[in-house]
Amino acid sequence: xxxxxxxxxxxxxxxxxxxxxxxxxxxxxxxxxxxxxxxxxxxxxxxxxxxxxxxxxxxxxxxxxxxxxxxxxxxxxxxxxxxxxxxxxxxxxxxxxxxxxxxxxxxxxxxxxxxxxxxxxxxxxxxxxxxxxxxxxxxxxxxxxxxxxxxxxxxxxxxxxxxxxxxxxxxxxxxxxxxxxxxxxxxxxxxxxxxxxxxxxxxxxxxxxxxxxxxxxxxxxxxxxxxxxxxxxxxxxxxxxxxxxxxxxxxxxxxxxxxxxxxxxxxxxxxxxxxxxxxxxxxxxxxxxxxxxxxxxxxxxxxxxxxxxxxxxxxxxxxxxxxxxxxxxxxxxxxxxxxxxxxxxxxxxxxxxxxxxxxxxxxxxxxxxxxxxxxxxxxxxxxxxxxxxxxxxxxxxxxxxxxxxxxxxxxxxxxxxxxxxxxxxxxxxxxxxxxxxxxxxxxxxxxxxxxxxxxxxxxxxx
Amino acid sequence: xxxxxxxxxxxxxxxxxxxxxxxxxxxxxxxxxxxxxxxxxxxxxxxxxxxxxxxxxxxxxxxxxxxxxxxxxxxxxxxxxxxxxxxxxxxxxxxxxxxxxxxxxxxxxxxxxxxxxxxxxxxxxxxxxxxxxxxxxxxxxxxxxxxxxxxxxxxxxxxxxxxxxxxxxxxxxxxxxxxxxxxxxxxxxxxxxxxxxxxxxxxxxxxxxxxxxxxxxxxxxxxxxxxxxxxxxxxxxxxxxxxxxxxxxxxxxxxxxxxxxxxxxxxxxxxxxxxxxxxxxxxxxxxxxxxxxxxxxxxxxxxxxxxxxxxxxxxxxxxxxxxxxxxxxxxxxxxxxxxxxxxxxxxxxxxxxxxxxxxxxxxxxxxxxxxxxxxxxxxxxxxxxxxxxxxxxxxxxxxxxxxxxxxxxxxxxxxxxxxxxxxxxxxxxxxxxxxxxxxxxxxxxxxxxxxxxxxxxxxxxx
Numbered sequence: 020x021x022x023x024x025x026x027x028x029x030x031x032x033x034x035x036x037x038x039x040x041x042x043x044x045x046x047x048x049x050x051x052x053x054x055x056x057x058x059x060x061x062x063x064x065x066x067x068x069x070x071x072x073x074x075x076x077x078x079x080x081x082x083x084x085x086x087x088x089x090x091x092x093x094x095x096x097x098x099x100x101x102x103x104x105x106x107x108x109x110x111x112x113x114x115x116x117x118x119x120x121x122x123x124x125x126x127x128x129x130x131x132x133x134x135x136x137x138x139x140x141x142x143x144x145x146x147x148x149x150x151x152x153x154x155x156x157x158x159x160x161x162x163x164x165x166x167x168x169x170x171x172x173x174x175x176x177x178x179x180x181x182x183x184x185x186x187x188x189x190x191x192x193x194x195x196x197x198x199x200x201x202x203x204x205x206x207x208x209x210x211x212x213x214x215x216x217x218x219x220x221x222x223x224x225x226x227x228x229x230x231x232x233x234x235x236x237x238x239x240x241x242x243x244x245x246x247x248x249x250x251x252x253x254x255x256x257x258x259x260x261x262x263x264x265x266x267x268x269x270x271x272x273x274x275x276x277x278x279x280x281x282x283x284x285x286x287x288x289x290x291x292x293x294x295x296x297x298x299x300x301x302x303x304x305x306x307x308x309x310x311x312x313x314x315x316x317x318x319x320x321x322x323x324x325x326x327x328x329x330x331x332x333x334x335x336x337x338x339x340x341x342x343x344x345x346x347x348x349x350x351x352x353x354x355x356x357x358x359x360x361x362x363x364x365x366x367x368x369x370x371x372x373x374x375x376x377x378x379x380x381x382x383x384x385x386x387x388x389x390x391x392x393x394x395x396x397x398x399x400x401x402x403x404x405x406x407x408x409x410x411x412x413x414x415x416x417x418x419x420x421x422x423x424x425x426x427x428x429x430x431x432x433x434x435x436x437x438x439x440x441x442x443x444x445x446x447x448x449x450x451x452x453x454x455x456x457x458x459x460x461x462x463x464x465x466x467x468x469x470x471x472x473x474x475x476x477x478x479x480x481x
Numbered sequence: 482x483x484x485x486x487x488x489x490x491x492x493x494x495x496x497x498x499x500x501x502x503x504x505x506x507x508x509x510x511x512x513x514x515x516x517x518x519x520x521x522x523x524x525x526x527x528x529x530x531x532x533x534x535x536x537x538x539x540x541x542x543x544x545x546x547x548x549x550x551x552x553x554x555x556x557x558x559x560x561x562x563x564x565x566x567x568x569x570x571x572x573x574x575x576x577x578x579x580x581x582x583x584x585x586x587x588x589x590x591x592x593x594x595x596x597x598x599x600x601x602x603x604x605x606x607x608x609x610x611x612x613x614x615x616x617x618x619x620x621x622x623x624x625x626x627x628x629x630x631x632x633x634x635x636x637x638x639x640x641x642x643x644x645x646x647x648x649x650x651x652x653x654x655x656x657x658x659x660x661x662x663x664x665x666x667x668x669x670x671x672x673x674x675x676x677x678x679x680x681x682x683x684x685x686x687x688x689x690x691x692x693x694x695x696x697x698x699x700x701x702x703x704x705x706x707x708x709x710x711x712x713x714x715x716x717x718x719x720x721x722x723x724x725x726x727x728x729x730x731x732x733x734x735x736x737x738x739x740x741x742x743x744x745x746x747x748x749x750x751x752x753x754x755x756x757x758x759x760x761x762x763x764x765x766x767x768x769x770x771x772x773x774x775x776x777x778x779x780x781x782x783x784x785x786x787x788x789x790x791x792x793x794x795x796x797x798x799x800x801x802x803x804x805x806x807x808x809x810x811x812x813x814x815x816x817x818x819x820x821x822x823x824x825x826x827x828x829x830x831x832x833x834x835x836x837x838x839x840x841x842x843x844x845x846x847x848x849x850x851x852x853x854x855x856x857x858x859x860x861x862x863x864x865x866x867x868x869x870x871x872x873x874x875x876x877x878x879x880x881x882x883x884x885x886x887x888x889x890x891x892x893x894x895x896x897x898x899x900x901x902x903x904x905x906x907x908x909x910x911x912x913x914x915x916x917x918x919x920x921x922x923x924x925x926x927x928x929x930x931x932x933x934x935x936x937x938x939x940x941x942x943x
């Protein structure tokens with residue numbers, strides 16, 4: 020089989036047929052040697068039970084959150100049906116980028132931006148909305164910063180006729196009116212956070228009437244609203260294991276597409292904020308490594324301004340700034356970490372998904388941090404030859420892919436590099452504008468700033 | 482063949498293979514019974530020669546503009562190579578829309594929005610940039626209103642290393658800073674029009690210092706700049722016959738995809754501004770009608786606020802407000818027509834491509850005009866079930882497709898409807914915001930307004 024396909028001419032875009040859409044999500048935890056440390060209740064500091072999680076999350080996704088044994092989880096037929104609207108997503112042979120770099124490396128990227136949410140977030144949004152609908156719920160709440168997750172969830176809820184309340188960080192609500200309008204167009208109610216609709220919001224507004232809001236506060240408002248509203252649950256677009264599970268559809272399609280043409284990747288690169296895209300992209304490849312079948316270089320790319328893997332600690336920490344959500348064992352900069360105003364809103368999270376954290380700790384994956392100026396330079400170079408205008412988040416992966424391709428050029432090695440292009444940058448033009456004007460600020464952190472933030476880590480027996 | 486394919490299960494998205502990309506554009510004029518009336522020189526009122534056109538346009542596209550005999554024009558290999566980045570574009574079976582409408586009709590749409598320019602404009606931009614490069618030119622000028630054409634041309638010029646100067650109507654330049662930044666990111670220089678870089682711009686600014694600009698003025702500035710700059714030519718994204726020719730790739734792919742699955746369309750619908758998308762979509766179908774092989778209902782949809790086909794006259798008129806460009810025989814509302822501030826910037830042109838005009842005059846195609854409120858209602862209904870957030874321009878076709886599907890429901894007829902979804906609405910969120918808020922203004926025109934505008938038509942023997 021492999022010999023047959025190796026000689027097939029590789030098209031510019033490898034697009035699988037609909038019947039090749041994965042039938043199951045892949046759960047990396049089933050192949051990991053040890054268990055992931057359990058979530059801890061923020062009050063008792065005891066492991067959280069599925070029953071406790073079900074008060075906040077949908078029943079089925081709470082079960083998925085805890086599932087460490089089932090390797091394959093069937094994708095519901097209804098979710099696969101929705102996936103057909105924008106999946107299988109293309110795996111693109113970056114011919115024009117290779118030519119520009121004059122590298123012997125082969126470069127491929129999995130493009131997840133060809134849907135109205137503009138990113139991979141829709142893969143998990145539709146799954147979570149489906150389970151909410153199945154459970155007979157009336158609606159869901161969530162928070163959004165940059166707005167990609169909020170948009171994806173609004174689309175998914177519109178499809179299932181679920182109500183959707185999105186708490187949008189106030190400064191984003193004001194600075195990104197277009198994102199807000201996309202969500203409203205899909206029927207969501209979008210509330211600037213902090214708001215007067217929750218106790219926690221009122222409390223914060225009383226204390227800091229002029230606050231621009233924060234993701235931590237928006238999480239607290241969304242959770243409080245879900246707990247206090249009949250038939251509602253809270254849903255989240257990253258960080259959780261269930262999200263990494265749903266996103267495994269990215270990696271599964273990528274692997275099928277590569278195998279179809281006999282392409283053997285050496286390096287697989289993804290940007291990493293909460294870990295949803297990276298975890299999904301690398302899942303089946305990490306699985307092969309965990310089972311001792313093959314070896315790859317799997318690289319997580321984070322911003323220098325928010326380097327949780329490369330400069331954080333692997334400890335139990337709160338998942339939210341408000342400390343009302345469970346604690347997870349993860350690489351963290353401390354839940355009090357306030358990232359500088361870099362433009363990759365999707366990568367400004369203080370921690371990292373527990374599975375990714377464990378894989379990094381176990382040296383299954385590598386990590387690197389890149390500065391914002393390099394990221395935008397790579398983004399523009401990429402856009403001009405490959406046509407697609409990438410999101411700043413995705414451009415972290417582009418930046419490292421270019422670095423690796425140039426290394427291959429120096430070493431004269433024909434390696435095969437695959438990276439995840441998570442989304443498009445149409446709503447990030449103010450940042451591009453600053454780059455075009457030469458006024459984009461730098462983003463690195465001093466050791467002192469990191470140390471100060473790490474001191475906010477909780478004092479819990481690890 | 483047909484019997485074999487008729488039973489093949491139709492996927493949600495019909496995506497042709499790269500090898501099925503058309504090798505030729507199709508020139509409808511070769512199958513039309515009479516010649517299209519020639520362009521007239523605005524000074525002499527004599528037919529324009531190819532040599533005269535070459536002073537403004539690239540040599541090859543000037544020849545294409547006049548070509549009435551060659552049925553098939555080869556698509557240069559280099560252009561086909563670029564097309565592979567985003568083509569073949571999917572033909573989507575609107576299953577979810579059919580279900581929502583509960584109609585016996587089958588609905589398909591050709592989606593041209595999956596590229597960074599967000600529309601079909603890239604199909605002609607890359608062709609025109611290619612010919613400019615082949616001719617050894619240094620750069621091109623153009624104008625842009627809504628910004629889709631300017632974005633497409635910027636991308637095409639970045640790919641070929643051509644300079645690109647875009648005159649952007651001043652109010653759009655100020656109201657659509659994101660569009661402007663996309664163009665700058667692709668290396669274009671974007672100049673608010675009227676500007677002090679041209680004589681015509683200076684003259685207008687002296688007379689009306691506070692003018693928000695107009696497309697007519699931006700055309701004049703772009704043409705003046707092309708004529709006065711060494712190694713430059715002027716390019717245009719619609720109205721011209723060459724553009725309709727390049728856009729025929731839309732219709733050719735659509736026809737191949739339909740035939741592959743034995744689908745026989747009854748009604749084909751496209752929005753119509755200058756006619757580039759509509760002409761491209763219907764080209765091969767109109768060709769069959771012109772050759773007497775088959776019959777379809779081909780429907781042009783225009784806004785009630787700018788109804789050139791349905792309420793204009795078929796006469797010689799100026800193509801630009803400044804009256805410096807040649808005159809064309811076309812349906813026109815008069816070059817002095819000022820459309821009200823509807824949000825479909827791409828459909829606010831006073832005239833219509835000559836080929837489309839002749840086909841409408843000869844009753845090969847039909848036309849209808851729809852009000853803005855119906856258009857946005859259709860757009861939101863569509864977005865919520867089919868996922869894609871459509872451009873307001875494209876939504877004119879959606880609106881009529883829904884009307885036709887509901888007619889089929891009333892008449893209990895299982896007709897097959899195909900429409901063109903030309904692009905996405907990510908840069909049109911202010912208009913969606915107004916619709917969401919219930920503050921979108923209506924757009925119809927009084928008979929008196931139309932009469933007044935028609936009186937600006939030139940007095941030329943037709």
